[in-house]
Amino acid sequence: MSKPTPTGHRRDHADGTYCEWKRTFAAAIDDVWSAVTEPERLARWIGTWTGDPADGHVKFQMLFEGDDIPSEHFRIDECERPHRLRITTSMPYDGENPEHWLLRLHLEEHEGITTLTFAQNVPDLKMAEGVGPGWDYYLDRMVAAERGDDVKAIVFEDYSPAMTRYYVAEFTDTGAES
Numbered sequence: 001m002s003k004p005t006p007t008g009h010r011r012d013h014a015d016g017t018y019c020e021w022k023r024t025f026a027a028a029i030d031d032v033w034s035a036v037t038e039p040e041r042l043a044r045w046i047g048t049w050t051g052d053p054a055d056g057h058v059k060f061q062m063l064f065e066g067d068d069i070p071s072e073h074f075r076i077d078e079c080e081r082p083h084r085l086r087i088t089t090s091m092p093y094d095g096e097n098p099e100h101w102l103l104r105l106h107l108e109e110h111e112g113i114t115t116l117t118f119a120q121n122v123p124d125l126k127m128a129e130g131v132g133p134g135w136d137y138y139l140d141r142m143v144a145a146e147r148g149d150d151v152k153a154i155v156f157e158d159y160s161p162a163m164t165r166y167y168v169a170e171f172t173d174t175g176a177e178s
Contacts (some may be wrong), residue, residue: 132167
């Protein structure tokens with residue numbers, strides 16, 4: 001397998017600076033929506049959640065980051081099935097002060113091909129260094145899971161630190177603050 005290449009790009013929106021990635025699937029939009037929203041499907045490539053989304057929040061647990069990773073609180077800010085999902089995450093940062101991430105998912109289908117556009121807010125260069133390679137890794141795992149490929153063949157060490165330089169340049173060259 002060849003080494004992965006970084007795919008995220010800086011995008012400035014009214015509510016802040018984001019890193020944005022795209023992935024395409026030879027699948028109907030409802031199928032891809034299920035891959036990013038159903039706990040059993042998510043568990044194949046990133047994690048799972050518990051709770052009732054109708055309450056406006058769920059508890060999310062990463063499954064491939066080690067055994068001691070605390071669960072995160074996901075507030076569902078917007079959900080327009082099967083096209084748009086906006087989430088604010090809250091996770092313990094230093095035991096007291098939570099860290100918040102804004103996540104955006106947008107899906108479009110054209111002639112049986114669905115494009116997922118995924119974005120996360122990136123308020124500073126340090127964050128870009130970490131989330132850039134991380135989301136390339138997890139989104140590639142999603143693609144592998146949806147194709148029926150072995151997600152274990154996607155190795156994080158192929159992404160980080162190898163992609164860090166790309167994300168530093170992507171956010172430095174366009175004026176992101178460090």
